[in-house]
Amino acid sequence: MADTHEDIIIIEDSDAALHSYNQHDEFLDENEDEARQKKIILFGGIAIIVVLLIIVTALLLIKNASTQTTSDFSTLDNKLQEAKKPVIQQSKLENMIAKANYLYSTGAKEKALTLYENIAHYSQAISQYNLGVAQMKNEQYALALKTFQNAILNDEKRCVSAINAAVCSLHVKDEASFKYYIDLAYAYLPYEINSPLYSYYYTLVNYYNKNYLGALSGLKNTDHPAYPVVQNHLSAKINALYNNNYDAIDSLEKINEDIDDFSLALLYARVGDFNLAIDHLNSAIIKNEQPLKAKLARSYINLKAGHIQKAASQLKKVTDEYPQEVYKAYPVNVKLKDALFDPQKAQALYRKKIQNSKFINYQKIFYFSPYKIFNANQTISYIRKGNANIYIDNVKSAQEYLKKSYSSSNVDIGITKAIKKALSLKIREANQDLQKLVKIQPKHSILHYNLALTYAQMGNMLQANKHFLRSYHLDAKNYLSGVYAVMTSQLINKNYTKLESLLKDSISTQETSEEIDLYNTLLHLSDNDYLSAIEWLDKDYKQRPLYLILDTLIASKTKNLDRAKSAASKLTVMFPHDILPHMIYIDTHFSSYKTPKYAEEVLKYLKKQHFNFTDLYYGPFITRYTYIQEHLITGRLYYLREQLKQVLQTTDTNTEDIESVLALASLYNKNFEESYTLYNHLIDELKVRDAYTLYLGAVASTAAQHHANAIALLELSKMKNENFFEARYALALLYMEIKNNEGASIQLQKINNDAFESEYFEFNIDTDKLMFMKEHPQG
Structure with a gap:
């Protein structure tokens, strides 16, 4: 709901109290027939009193003239004229009230107020309440408060006058008066028990007393049609307060005259119907309802819906339009998704x-x-060529071939040892060995394939893609490297269409075989084409x-x-x-x-x-x-962490992956500070700085409320992999939190996925900060 913390029902056309005959324009009033009867009696009495006053005045003047020594009829006439008051007939007074109501409803507030003052001059007893309402609508809250005080003293509409006096007290920030008048309204409630508006008064008194369940009960137990707009707004507000969002939506949608698109949008966003939320926000923007909040909310909802590019553009525009105010409307709070834990x-x-x-x-x-073993035939070929060149006395050429053979043999031996480590599931050690070998033999297709595979198993898809692609370019027949290059390109959001097209064309020229079937099946999986892949079974x-x-x-x-x-x-x-x-x-x-x-x-x-x-x-x-x-799901994370701690304490070398798994387990077990410390040690001391580890370190930092550290790690992560959308999205949210929408927009614009959803990060509106800013507007 819009402004769920706003507890003041302002007396306006839509939700309060002008005393008129158009009941839907009123705030608080009696039913029409009762009011008309009272007016007839009162106006008739007023007219009789005025006539009697004229007669008495005339008699007194005549009596006075008879005692004088000279009769001056001209003087008598003048005095009679001076004694006369304009007689306002009952029907005319009613018309004046109706006209005043009309003037206000059409925006002529000053004229309406003047007319109310004239009415008060002739009929003070009947119009103190109405005058107060008019003053209230004209935002003259201090003056209206005094007028409602007079109405209460005159026993006029005491309950509702007390309610409105309480509202005026809120506007003038007089908490003591507010408490006094709302308690007074509560005390007068029993006198309204027979009023058709009793349940409505009961609702308002409970609402302002913050007894929202009582107010909601009053709304549900009334069948009186008075003030349907206000009653539905109140119902929506209170239901929204208790997260009865569908009931709140139902209440707002009953208001046909002036749909509150803005509030409806926020409610639809709450229940996850982002499309309807955006539709209503668009309508609110067209109608200029809450323009800043509506535009900002639209960008936020598009962000939650995964429409990142649209959200980035809208966020930038609303920030440019409202450079200072934009940070006050909906302060952002970045957090991890509750469902993770x-x-x-x-x-x-x-x-x-x-x-x-x-x-x-x-x-x-x-x-x-x-994993793939070296090409022994190629090594033997180098040796044979070297020997042949010796026989023809081409020593220089022979030396080059034999040097290649020696180098290749050393690399091949190294590959074999590295593969043994990989097959023993010591992936990081194998990866480190293969990195050294690729420096010796940078044009070795199989070496690049094996190195890429270790990177892929470690979760470092950026480096995996680099070496799979290099392997394929070095040997165009190494189709498995090409297929895996396509797959890893998808994971790092890198364009792969040209590569995939070339690969498919090349494979299609090959005779059908077991290997070709494998490559085609893998490509079907990469395209999500499981109907074609089913042939593999x-x-x-x-x-x-x-x-x-x-x-x-x-x-x-x-x-x-x-x-x-x-x-x-x-x-x-x-x-x-x-x-x-x-x-x-x-x-x-x-x-x-x-x-x-x-x-x-x-x-x-x-x-x-x-x-x-x-x-x-x-x-x-x-x-x-x-x-x-699986340990999180079964509630066994504590025992897994204890096991990992014992292993870590007894291990002196190659602890990177043990620390990594302990850091991740601690994160999911909500030991956020411990996870944060472990990731920092992993990154700073053990130098594990691939994009994904940096990102997980930022996740742990965010969970532990070290948001500045999270920003630093995410900056490093997206530098390692500029297409790492998770890192850019998290960085954008954290920038929004620190009031840097420009930086956030830049990060979001880099995410060209229209259905993006972060695995870890989400954001909410910081309601505590919003409340603080409302209570301390100068802060």
Whole structure:
């Protein structure tokens, strides 16, 4: 709702009290028939009193003239004229009241007020209340307060006059008077028990006393049609206060005369219907309703809806239009998503991600992808060419060939050793060895492929893409490098259309074979074309690990659950002590379980396994991520953290990945300060500075309320990978929080994904800061 903290019902056309015969324009009034009868009696009495006054005056003058020695008829006439007061007939007085009401409703406030003063001059008893209302509408709150005091003293509409006096007290910031008059209105409530507006008065008194449930009860238990606009607004406000958002929407939509598009938009945003929210905000902007807030809210809602480019443009425009005020309307508070840490909500997110995330699916493919051994024929060829050149006395050429042979042999030996480490799931060590080798032999296609694969398994997709692409360019027949270059390009938001087109054209020229079927299937997966990929399930190839994970992914997507379960079971037989195959087993075999049953069955299953944990401490990122998630879901993160701490204390070297998994586990277990400290040590001391680790460090910093540190890490992260949308989005939110919308817009403009959704970050409106700014407007 708009301004949910605004507790003052201002007396305006839409929601309050001008005493007129158009009841929907009034705020507080009696029913029409009763009011008309009272006016007839009162106006008749006034007319009689005026006539009597004239007669008495005339008699007195005649009596006075008879005692004088001389009769001066001209003097008598003058005195009679002076004694006369203009006689306002009842119908004319009614017309004057109606005219005053009309003048105010059409914007002629000053004329309306003057006319009310004239009416008061002739009929003070009947118009004190109306005069107060007119003064109130004219924002003369101090004067209106005195007028309502007079109305109360005259026993005129005491309950409603007290309510309006309380409202005036709020406007003049007199808390003591407000409390006095709202208590007085409460005291007068019993006298209105027979009034058709009793429930309405009851609602207002409770509303201003902040007894919102009582006010809502009054609104629900009235069938009187008076002031429907105000009653629906009040109902919407109170329901919104208690997050009964659909009831609030229903109340606002009952107002047909003047739809509150702005409030409706915010309510629709609350319930997640961003399209309707934006529609109503557009209408509010056209009608110039709350222009700053409406434009700013529209940019924020587009941001939440994932329409990043549109949000960036709108945020920049509204900031340019309102450079100072824009930061006062809706102060931003950046936080991590609550669902990340709630076991049940986290389970729903995780299971959805397992099904739909390319990052997770590709990580599984990389985990089971084969490493490649050097090309022995090429080395032998170098040796033969060297020997041949010796025989023809071309010593220089022979030396070059033999040098290449020696260098190549050393690299090949190094590749073999590195692969052994990788197969033992010591991925970082293998990666470091391969980095050294690629400096020796920078044009070795297989070396680049293996190095890329270790980077991919570590979660560093930027470096993985770089080396897969280099491998493919060095050997255009190395199609697997080309396919993986496409996949990693997708993960780092890099344009890959030309590469994919060239690759598909090249593969299409090859004769059908097992390898060609594999490459085409992988490309189908990269295109989300599972209908074409399903042909893979009909192949009868040897059951290699990579083939089995493809079976699992394709069968799961195409609802062939028996085939998916079968393939996952075979992976656990091949790798009984590795964690990831069992995570895949859980994904397939427990996919139909409801939330509580799923957690229960996962816990039972994991307790029966005997893992060696090398892959958890030193292996691929996907193992650490999935294992932590399952422990979050089953409520076992504490025990995992204790296990990791013990291992870390007894390990002297190569602790990077142990610290990394402990930092991530601590984050999900809400040990935010501990996670923050671990990531800082990992980044500053152990020099692990890939884009994703820097990003996770920023996540932990945000959770631990070290937002300045988070900004610094995100700046480094997006410098490492300029297309890392998660880092740019988080950085934009944090810039918005520190009142740097210009910087935020720049980051958002770089995110060219119209359906972007951050895994970790979200933002809310800082209501505490908003309330503080309202209470301290000069602060």
